[in-house]
Amino acid sequence: MIKTDIIIIGAGPVGLFAVFEAGLMKLKCHVIDITSNPGGQLTELYPKKPIYDIPGYPKILAGKLIENLLEQAKPFKPGFTLGERADSFKKVGEYFEITTNLGTKLKGKVIFIAGGLGSMEPRKPKIELIDKFERKGIEFYVKDPETYLDKKISISGGGDSALDWAIYFSKKSKHPINLIHRSKSFRANKDSVEKVFELNKKRKLNLYLDSEVVSINGENDYLNSLFVKDRSGKGYNLKTDYWFPLFGLVPKLGPLGHWGLDIDKNAIKVDNTNNYSTSKKGIYAIGDINTYEGKLKLILCGFHEATLAVHGAYKYIYPDKKKNLKYTTIQGVTGF
Ligand SMILES: Cc1cc2nc3c(=O)[nH]c(=O)nc-3n(C[C@H](O)[C@H](O)[C@H](O)COP(=O)(O)OP(=O)(O)OC[C@H]3O[C@@H](n4cnc5c(N)ncnc54)[C@H](O)[C@@H]3O)c2cc1C
The missing domain is CATH 3.50.50.60 (FAD/NAD(P)-binding domain)
Structure with a gap:
């Protein structure tokens, strides 16, 4: 069975960036997506459209942004289960166990739901x-x-x-x-x-x-x-x-809507003063799928949420360890 620190549901831009941020904190990730290619809405809905509000890129094609995010995550060797939908979860000891629609089981200490508009289901x-x-x-x-x-x-x-x-x-x-x-x-x-x-x-x-x-x-x-x-x-x-x-694909909140999490208008309610944690301890929701006062469904906001959720996950997994923020310019990232 696949065992990791963080299981990320959703290989959209926000899930992919979470892999990088988790890697900086030495947390391993495994990403599940129902589609067969990473990238979420950017790959499925507008790969050839230019995006103008990604900091540092005056203009970047959606498909290229996904390529770059995959390259940025690569040094941390994330696992991927593509073409499968995360259907159910249970808590077994210190691990969450997720089962997909095809019966694959994955264990993780923390779950990040980065499911965007929901799983992209085929028409x-x-x-x-x-x-x-x-x-x-x-x-x-x-x-x-x-x-x-x-x-x-x-x-x-x-x-x-x-x-x-x-x-x-x-x-x-x-x-x-x-x-x-x-x-x-x-x-x-x-x-x-x-x-x-x-x-x-x-x-x-x-x-x-x-x-x-x-x-x-x-x-x-x-x-x-x-x-x-x-x-x-x-x-x-x-x-x-x-x-x-x-x-084509139609987004549906699908099984995530029945996980017993607090939901508001098809989105998962999170505490934005506590690292985007959901109503269940150890489960975080980031990107388009979450909701809180003042929420904006933008890639850049999802990146910010992913970063804070990783810090929340670290504290949840290692409650007694203190981790100080280190700039990447100081700690560096090997593999580039
Ligand atoms: C046409 C268009 C143009 C846009 N332009 C911009 C722009 O210029 N700037 C900007 O900031 N934003 C833009 N957006 C919005 C932006 O695309 C979203 O904010 C962004 O995609 C959210 O990323 P995400 O990772 O949260 O979710 P998504 O990109 O939606 O990815 C979520 C992934 O999770 C998967 N998933 C969900 N549930 C499950 C499950 N149970 N099991 C397995 N997989 C699951 C889905 O299949 C999907 O691949 C645009 C959106 C559209 C449609």
Whole structure:
């Protein structure tokens, strides 16, 4: 079982910065996120948008900020469990034990909830048998891309995520992949759209525009084909081992809302005079997910909260040790 000092729920900017601050205090972290890539809203919602209010950066792309935060955290070797949702927790001795939706168990002396707007849950198409084949041929996240390379893949969606994965798989897969989109135009980045049409010309990608998956079929409990219809009513049966419906993510407070913490309007109440501690000792909430008088949902405010929460966690874990604040210019950080 994974054992650490701080389990951080949420790999958004605030959770990632908490890893760095914890590292300065020699506290180890393990980060869980339901999405398969770190970065929270910045990765999922606006990776190519410039941000103008990060101190020291007059302008930085959201995706680049996440890259930098990962690099800054790297010397402290955080663990990551991606593509899994923190579902429940219990206290076992001095440790909290968290169980994810896939049954992974993690132990930590402290929990930081940095869950932002909540876990980014996939938008699921309303088609018969969708639940039956989930994780048996239907995947809403691409967790370990290498494992699908010799399979027959179909992807639905017209946004960045659908196109990025369609490009990735059509370059690497053994079989041409199918990309199904209900419109003629895409919402994704222009470069990606051009690449998709090029790959279609090279027959590495079969494009089904103005089309939708209307039914699915399986054998021995596993998906084996999709039935796609276009607007004119023409139908296609696509042999498919794995179907990725990538229709975007919807944030939901989800299971964190049932952990017995004080909640106010979908956010976790914290004491901002006591290091952003929640109503349960040893559990802190930082970033967009928390609320207190005067709260501002800004990255910069989340960084401040993460720093103070780490100091609170240190006092909680080592109540008898005194830790004086040391400037990084004095203590340095090895690994850069
Ligand atoms: C379009 C847009 C533009 C913005 N522009 C700016 C800006 O210019 N400046 C600025 O300061 N802010 C901006 N923001 C707000 C900023 O993105 C948020 O303040 C910031 O993302 C909060 O970071 P976070 O780490 O708290 O949460 P998030 O970025 O939301 O990350 C939280 C992560 O936790 C995960 N998670 C939640 N629950 C669970 C669970 N149970 N198990 C596993 N994982 C879980 C989620 O999947 C998510 O990945 C903008 C927001 C949007 C939407």
